[in-house]
Amino acid sequence: MGQGNHDGHLGAVYAAQNQSDLAAHYDRWATSYEAEMAVAGYRNPTICLALLTRHLPRGATPLLDAGAGTGLLGEWLGITGYGHVEALDLSPGMLAVAASKNVYAALHQLALGGKLPFGDGHFAGIISAGVFTSGHVGAEGLDELIRICRPGGAIVLSVKTTLWDGGFAERIGELAALVELAEATEPYVSMPGEAGTIPSLAIALRRRG
Numbered sequence: 001m002g003q004g005n006h007d008g009h010l011g012a013v014y015a016a017q018n019q020s021d022l023a024a025h026y027d028r029w030a031t032s033y034e035a036e037m038a039v040a041g042y043r044n045p046t047i048c049l050a051l052l053t054r055h056l057p058r059g060a061t062p063l064l065d066a067g068a069g070t071g072l073l074g075e076w077l078g079i080t081g082y083g084h085v086e087a088l089d090l091s092p093g094m095l096a097v098a099a100s101k102n103v104y105a106a107l108h109q110l111a112l113g114g115k116l117p118f119g120d121g122h123f124a125g126i127i128s129a130g131v132f133t134s135g136h137v138g139a140e141g142l143d144e145l146i147r148i149c150r151p152g153g154a155i156v157l158s159v160k161t162t163l164w165d166g167g168f169a170e171r172i173g174e175l176a177a178l179v180e181l182a183e184a185t186e187p188y189v190s191m192p193g194e195a196g197t198i199p200s201l202a203i204a205l206r207r208r209g
């Protein structure tokens with residue numbers, strides 16, 4: 001699958017061979033991640049937040065920031081009126097930076113793609129920026145997010161177009177009894193300052209029920 005042509009930390013995470021390799025790369029990147037992504041003009045969290053505000057009422061709670069990283073979204077969710085946000089991430093180093101912001105009600109070091117330790121319909125909304133991408137999480141991460149989202153709730157994700165075209169859109173079609181594709185953006189470049197970035201799109205799923 002295409003992953004673009006990137007150097008440094010970004011190149012390393014896109015090229016990770018397995019989850020422990022990926023977590024180790026993110027652990028090393030954690031303290032400089034936000035500064036480097038600011039230089040790259042990183043837009044996924046902003047676009048996902050915009051979609052969430054259109055599909056989930058202010059104050060809906062609890063929320064899950066899935067693949068929260070250093071917690072870019074956590075603070076903005078609070079500012080825009082969403083309380084009790086929990087962070088989930090593979091990388092303890094990224095979660096440690098997120099924890100230092102004191103904006104998350106709970107932090108979970110867990111892997112998307114397998115079974116998650118939350119009850120059916122537990123979260124009113126789920127947001128995931130920059131996670132459904134090359135070498136990270138694919139369509140195999142969808143089923144559990146859908147299971148833990150309450151009926152009527154919203155799941156907002158950014159998805160690399162290579163994933164989208166490589167089976168993700170098809171999987172959403174297969175899950176149509178459980179979720180409706182409420183909105184999808186046009187493809188956009190998530191890091192305009194980083195040459196060779198493969199476009200992403202952002203989607204809002206409505207949990208049926």
Ligand SMILES: C[S@@+](CC[C@H](N)C(=O)[O-])C[C@H]1O[C@@H](n2cnc3c(N)ncnc32)[C@H](O)[C@@H]1O
Pocket residue numbers: 019022023026044045066067068069070071072073088089090091094110111112113128129130131136137
């Ligand atoms: C590009 S960062 C995005 C972080 C944050 N959402 C943001 O937009 O700044 C991707 C994050 O996904 C996490 N991640 C990658 N694979 C994961 C998985 N299978 N389960 C949970 N987190 C994962 C990484 O540790 C990293 O923190």
